[in-house]
Amino acid sequence: MKYPTALEDLIECFSHLPSVGKKTAERYALYCLTHMDEADIVDFSNALIGITKDIHICTSCGNLAEGDLCDICKDSSRNHKQVLVVENVKDLFTIEKINSYRGVYHVLNGAISFSKGISINDLNIEPLIDRVKNKEIDEIILATNATLEGETTARYLKELLNTYPINITRIAHGLPVGGDLSYADEMTVLKAFEGRREY
Numbered sequence: 001m002k003y004p005t006a007l008e009d010l011i012e013c014f015s016h017l018p019s020v021g022k023k024t025a026e027r028y029a030l031y032c033l034t035h036m037d038e039a040d041i042v043d044f045s046n047a048l049i050g051i052t053k054d055i056h057i058c059t060s061c062g063n064l065a066e067g068d069l070c071d072i073c074k075d076s077s078r079n080h081k082q083v084l085v086v087e088n089v090k091d092l093f094t095i096e097k098i099n100s101y102r103g104v105y106h107v108l109n110g111a112i113s114f115s116k117g118i119s120i121n122d123l124n125i126e127p128l129i130d131r132v133k134n135k136e137i138d139e140i141i142l143a144t145n146a147t148l149e150g151e152t153t154a155r156y157l158k159e160l161l162n163t164y165p166i167n168i169t170r171i172a173h174g175l176p177v178g179g180d181l182s183y184a185d186e187m188t189v190l191k192a193f194e195g196r197r198e199y
């Protein structure tokens with residue numbers, strides 16, 4: 001016995017979310033049907049449509065943006081000569097939450113992974129090199145995760161950027177080996193950031 005098609009479709013949509021199995025997807029879909037009124041559902045649908053319509057990728061750093069540039073790249077009070085390189089947008093938000101970093105970012109959209117088949121060409125690396133070539137940059141802070149993939153990526157970037165007259169530093173101190181930046185608490189991230197060293 002199957003649910004009506006519309007409900008099956010919604011279950012299917014929820015089941016695509018990370019960590020959501022078929023049973024949880026079924027529970028979410030039934031919850032929408034029985035506990036949400038029409039206005040809630042319209043708000044929910046509009047929020048989903050909004051992320052495809054209104055959110056872009058910042059042309060400079062790869063962060064989420066509502067126009068060409070993200071709020072951080074547009075902010076002239078930030079230090080545009082200091083660029084912190086993160087694997088993903090979630091890591092950027094983790095660092096922003098500690099409210100202590102005043103430079104700008106570069107989002108790689110992942111890390112080099114031989115097992116997952118992610119190579120340098122899949123990452124947002126070329127625009128980073130362009131930024132280093134064309135803009136006055138003093139320091140690149142490599143804040144990729146303390147995992148095999150994150151370390152491999154940091155090492156690769158270090159080699160790539162070594163030819164330019166910039167300081168390359170790496171946050172590592174305080175972050176556990178195998179640690180994912182976005183799961184570390186704010187104090188650990190702050191310590192990791194303050195304890196960055198020449199790389």
Ligand SMILES: [Zn+2]
Nearest residue numbers: 058061070073
């Ligand atoms: Zn940006």
